[in-house]
Amino acid sequence: MPIDQRRINGPDVSIPYYIYSNLNKKSDKIKHDFNIRNDKRSNNEMRKIFLKTGIVSQAKGSAYIELGNTKVVCSVFDPRELSNRNGYCSQGEIYCEFKFAPFSCQKRKIHQQDAEEKQYSLILQRALEPAVCLHEFPNFQVDVYAMVLDNAGSSLAAAIMAASTALANAGVPMFGLVTASTIGIYDNHYLMDPTDTEEVICNTQPDNQDDFNHGIITLASLAQHNQVSEVFLIGSIDTNSIIQATEILTTVNKDICPVLQQCLVKTIMKLHN
């Protein structure tokens, strides 16, 4: 690992302690009861959502979302000029940056963006672009920064919802609000809004079965117009399961949309008085 000149250098290598905590366990297989989840939810139940706008004073628009224990802060800044561009563009641009805080995951994250965070930044940008009226600010760029404070599963879906609310709070013209949700698939079980433990289970394939259904699907959609803006899939899932999971996610996104609307209406009523 190269020495970082801009930070205090700690040890070259450090390994989290929890890797050694299961050494004495006899059974290697993962035990999980799919009929009852660890937090007493049924398989098609979302976690509680808390959403609030206007929490970052320096930003033009901001939003904070809690999805169970997952906590994400999103900031939107003023449209700014693209200084290094010479041609004229009739469309504006959205720049998205997705970042996990170093303390947000079980394994400590570094300060720079790694490959997963860069991928999530592109997914966040693709999810928001169909909803924003880019032709209203030609030749300008809107900056969106999403920071995950606590990653307890479904962080990408929470960041998409927070970014959509922050853009509406900033006064950026939009065709509609974007809602997103995540589903985990393990054999015949569909776990709505998985936690980080359930995400690990759904990403694991049993040793003795080759064509085992497992994976995670995140779907973002404009629920008011029945339009899907982004689908992100990890794992090995057959076609029928994908279709069924997509229908479940679309229905859940439509159910989440009133939460975003009520949060914005509350903000407008507070500012109007």
Added chain:
Amino acid sequence: MDKNKDIIVCVPGQRLCISDKVNIAGPGTYEQQGYIYSKLAGLVKLVEKENTRTVEVHGITEQSIVPAPGDIVTAMVTIVNQRFCKCSIKCIGDIVLTRPYRGILRKEDVRAIDKDNIQMYKCFRPGDIILARVMPMTEGHTYQLSTAENELGVVIAHSEEGVAMIPINWTQMQCPKTLRKEFRKVAKVIPEHVIADQ
């Protein structure tokens, strides 16, 4: 509570009404498949006219204002050379911008007469505050400015002593401390109380 009866609050993507000959989509809204939808989170205003009614949505935050052709802007001169000078646009009308935009003022747009004999260093200096009008955009990343009017030009300039100079005619300004005269393209600024009388 009576005030809240007349308030119509909407969020982006919310359907407002049918788009027909009576209901017309105004700013902050868009039409799609025969309906008017909202683009912003804010309050709905209905502007009644003779036979039509315009539906508008006003956002809660102040809009990010982009200069449009024809606007009077306040800018600060940053770089001066023989053919043009570069400016930083600070205000649009009475509204202070949160982020400055870049403008360019060409030699041919400084004044309306005697264009061939203009010398840029006798019209502007770096640090001057000028009033200018935005021209139609030709380059993608810079706003074209023009001061080819009597009311446009330098309004605030500082001398070498750092004192704000006083305009004495339309081409010169004088330092009240050292009485030294400098050349500027001076704006004919009308006092505000005179405007109020008109």
